[in-house]
Amino acid sequence: MSIITLAVSGYRSLRSLILPLENLTVVTGANGTGKSSLYRNLRLLAEVSQGRCIASLAAEGGLRSTMWAGKSNYSSTMRRGVSPIQGNVGDSPVSLRLGFASDDYGYAIDLGLPIPDRTMFGHDPVIKAEAVWVGEYLSRRNTIASRAGSSVMVQGEDGRLRTTISDMAPFESMMMRAADPTNAMELLLLRDRMRAWRFYDHFRIDQDAPARHPRIGTRTIALSSDGSDLAAAIQTIREIGDGPAFDRAIEDAFPGSQILVDIRDGFFSIAMQQQGLSRPLTASELSDGTLRYVLLAAALHTPRPPSLMILNEPESSLHPSLLEPLAQMIANASRASQVIIVSHASSLTESLTKQGATSLGLQKEEGETIVPDIEIPPWKWPQR
Known part of the structure; x- marks a missing residue:
C-alpha cells in the first residue's frame, strides 16, 4: 500500500x-x-x-x-x-x-x-x-x-x-x-x-563496475543496488516479466538499439547492438550514461514490483536527451509501485510533473x- x-x-x-x-512523488x-x-x-x-x-x-x-x-x-x-x-x-x-x-x-x-x-x-x-x-x-x-x-x-x-x-x-x-x-x-x-x-542510489558505472563484467547468473526478480546482476535481471524480465516494455524503453532512448544477453559457462553478460555498428558493444565499451540508463531500465521493469521504490538522483551521468524517456519509464513503474524520486534536475522534474507526479520543492x-x-x-x- x-x-x-x-x-x-x-x-x-x-x-x-x-x-x-502520492504514488509518484519527486523531491527536488x-x-x-x-x-x-x-x-x-x-x-x-x-x-x-x-x-x-x-x-x-x-x-x-x-x-x-x-x-x-x-x-x-x-x-x-x-x-x-x-x-x-x-x-x-x-x-x-x-x-x-x-x-x-x-x-x-x-x-x-x-x-x-x-x-x-x-x-x-x-x-x-x-x-x-x-x-x-x-x-x-x-x-x-x-x-x-x-x-x-x-x-x-x-x-x-x-x-x-x-x-x-x-x-x-x-x-x-x-x-x-x-x-x-x-x-x-x-x-x-x-x-x-x-x-x-527498494533503494537505488548512484549505480556503479566506472570501468571496474560489476555490471561491466560477466557474472554468474541466477533468476533475478530485483536488480541489486550495485547493478552486479544486470544481465541476469534483464533475462529474468524477458522470461517472466514484460520484456517488450523493457525493449521499448531502450528503443525510446537509443533508436535502433537493443540489449543482448549472452551466457557462457554460467556467466551472464550484456552487449548493446546499435544502429550503424557492425558488431555489438560489450558492457565494458558502453558510455557511463548509457550503462546507467540500462541499469535504471532493469530496475524499473522488475517483474515483481515492490510496494515502494526510491531512486536518488537517477539523472546523474545521463545526457539531457535521456531524461524524457527516463521520466516515461518512471511513470510507467508508478502504476505498479509507489515511486519516490530525489532529484535536482529541473528538466526531469518537469517531465515527471507532466506525467502526473507531485513535486515537493525543498x-x-x-x-x-x-x-x-x-x-x-x-x-x-x-x-x-
Whole structure:
C-alpha cells in the first residue's frame, strides 16, 4: 500500500518535516536543502525492519552527529502557525523521530541517547518509543502495538492492549522481536513490507563496475543496488516479466538499439547492438550514461514490483536527451509501485510533473528544511 505521510523530526536540517506523498512523488531543491537527508531517513526506516538502524546511525558518528543543530526552540512552520508546536531540541530530550502512514498501517520510532556511564556503546542511540497503528495518524483508539522503554504492548482479539514483552533491550526494535504470526500479525506484515522497499542510489558505472563484467547468473526478480546482476535481471524480465516494455524503453532512448544477453559457462553478460555498428558493444565499451540508463531500465521493469521504490538522483551521468524517456519509464513503474524520486534536475522534474507526479520543492529557512505551500497532514508522535 502507498505511503501517504512521511514524518521526520530532529535529523540534520530536518527539524520537523511532515510531508504528504502520492504514488509518484519527486523531491527536488537546490544543493544543501535536505534532499539527501530525506532519502537517508527513508533508508533508516527500512533499516529498522532489518535490525540495522542502530548500527547505521552509530556508523554516522552517533545520534549527536546527526541531530538538528539549530538554535531556536520551535521550527519555522510552528512559528508561522502552519504546524502544531512540539518541541524537539533545546531544553527537550535529544530525539530523532521517524515515521510514516500508509493507506492501512502507520509506524513511528523515537530514538534518543543512552544513559551516560552505563555502557561502552556510547555512539549507539537507544529506542525510546515505537508505535504501529491503523489509519492516517496515531491515536489512542487506533494503536495496535506500542513500545515504551522495555515494554511492548500488542492489541489482543478483544481490542485491548496487553504487555507481551517486558524486557526489550534498548537497541531492539519491536518490529524485530515482537512481530510474530500468532500475537502480532500486523507487525509481521508491516515489517515484511518495509523490508521489500527498494533503494537505488548512484549505480556503479566506472570501468571496474560489476555490471561491466560477466557474472554468474541466477533468476533475478530485483536488480541489486550495485547493478552486479544486470544481465541476469534483464533475462529474468524477458522470461517472466514484460520484456517488450523493457525493449521499448531502450528503443525510446537509443533508436535502433537493443540489449543482448549472452551466457557462457554460467556467466551472464550484456552487449548493446546499435544502429550503424557492425558488431555489438560489450558492457565494458558502453558510455557511463548509457550503462546507467540500462541499469535504471532493469530496475524499473522488475517483474515483481515492490510496494515502494526510491531512486536518488537517477539523472546523474545521463545526457539531457535521456531524461524524457527516463521520466516515461518512471511513470510507467508508478502504476505498479509507489515511486519516490530525489532529484535536482529541473528538466526531469518537469517531465515527471507532466506525467502526473507531485513535486515537493525543498527550501532552507534559517538552516531548517521546509516545503512551502503544502497542506501538512495530521500527525502525532508516540509518547516516551
